[in-house]
Amino acid sequence: MRIVASGFLSRAEPGTNRANLTFPMALSLSDGTLIATLRAGPEKDTASDRIEIYRSADDGATWTGPDTPFVSPAVEGKGGSLKICYLTELAPGRLIAAAMWIDRTTYPGLPLFNADTEGCLPMAILLADSHDNGVSWSGWRHVPMPAEIGPPSLTSPLLKLADGRLAMSIETNKPYLDRSKWQQRAVYFHSSDQGQTWSAPVTVAEDPTGRIFNWDLRAAVGPDGRIASFAWTYDSQTSTYLDIHRRVSTDGGLSWTPPEAIGVSDQAARPAIRRDGSVVLAWVDRFGTQSIRARYAPAIDAPFSPDSEVVIYTHGAGEAASADTGDMLASMDLWSFGLPFAEVLPGGDVLVFYYAGEPKALDIRWARLTV
Template sequence: MCVLPGGRWLCTFRAARIKEGSTEATLLTWSDDSGKTWREPARPWPVPGVGGRIGSDHCGYCTALGEKQVLAVVCWVDRSEPDLPFFNEDTEGLLDCRIMLSESPDAGETWSEPGFVDAAPFYGPVPITGPVFSLANGDLGCQFELNKSYYEPTEWRHSSVLKFSADGGKTWPEYVITSNDPQNRVFHWDQRPGVLADGRILNLFWSYDKQAGVYLNIHARESTDNGRTWSPMWDTGVPGQPATPVSMPDGRVAMVHVNRTGAPAIEMRTSDDMGRTWPEETRMVLYEARTDSQTRKKTTMQDAWAEIGDYSVGLPATAVTADSDVLVVYYAGAETDRTDIQWVRVKA
């Protein structure tokens, strides 16, 4: 979800016949009346081929750069062999993923031909984890993680990465690793960096202990120098998979997350100590599924990916409206392959 200065809400989402299928597309819709009505969803940009290989736009996120100027970052996935699953269970590799950018000068109504981001020095699959974001110094940050090639037999060593652009997204020469466990035991994946009101970046991570086969609490770290260096990681004490944190008018920070300790639920908590603690008394349930738990016993990374494939509730994303309300969008449904896009507006 992206809120433009003029009040338009842009919402992108992945559409597919089945969750794990290759017939996928990123669609865009928008609302000019605070969510009362929505434009018919449509595919906003063409998807180029790479080296003669066809691709799909696996997911995409929009960022407001001005009154009507919007930048979209899109995950291109190689679909030249459409029967191949996204994740190779034998090697733990991914299909080739690349980062595309497309620009709109008119609040999302038309889009430029996508161009590819040079991810050097990283040459394996680089799936994005969220939108490009504006830093306090005027730079842009692009977030992604490192996976290994589809048939690569060596061990997968996960990292989360930010690249930086000082020229509006034309070049991305600088990068920093935001998470990497030297023992390769804990995967801090699905990073969610949010630039707060004071310019700090608070980065939240969905954390998985590969050796124990369990999800840990959400972990966090912060940067006070526009993402160039980072504090030690800390445990937030909150279970689940987070959305991007956002600042509230009274100085608190809001964190939305999906809690899967029981039936999946979309919840929100707030912190008044810069994200160190998130008291239980601040917990607000935004959505609770009428399903059984969607977690399973996990002994391998293949089990973890199979569990993700079963989820029918998740991926909350946040935005802030002009009057400082927190806008939350997520997918939800009773069945894995039949889900809705839902949204909630939390008053500031």
């Protein structure tokens, strides 16, 4: 595997509401074009965050945009901002957007994550529909969550399953002032009516002792219908990152293989699963080499060969992880690269998107990989 091209989806504009660009994603549409979203704001977490849309007709070499069709609504009477927006193609021309909304009213001016309690601001998951490839959108609709979920984190685009159902990957969190032990878990919700209603949650990853956290499950569906999910795995007792763990489901996320360490640690990208079933997985190594890398596996459940590894981005000298989970998570606002997201192009190459730069100017960049 090698890098054959690289560039920028969008450049930061320091000192403006576009100084920090993060949370990139892209979707290859049935008509051969690409549509991408990112989150823009003056800093990494602000009440003025907004979602931008970009398009490419040449496999990501050049982009048009930004368009800003999404307005953050009030949810249950509270004002807030959109943090993440993932797109899924339901049929040619028909898209569904899934967004994570942050309540900026209940605790005004406070950061998303409370390092003291390990709780999060109130959050909500919102959905919208488009029937013209994302040119225009319906209003947002709120997805109700059971109280046990707490503030919900959206960790992947909605998955279109082989039987036509949708699956939504959600991570549980604690309320902002909750000082109880964090019993973190990741769950799936399923919809049989294209996102109008959703099932009860099904647990995907959980440590009953509460010691091991399975964060940011990044997932995709293979050509044979199997789902591969990759967890950012953290030991809260030793404050260390474990290997990324892979889980595979053959029944749409109702049951999963035991978690399997893949040989590299830190935060996984959304995997790119190619038409032949092979997988390109990028990941962030913040505390070792301070780089973004990628490896190749010939099948959804096959090993990722170290010989296939490519370095997509190198930032600088390594940084030690904090010995405190809350402090470590709060420091994410200071990290100046990460959140890779991979998408397969029609010809089989893979685009990996990520943010990088310096705290006052974070760009969205891309690298094109060929296998």
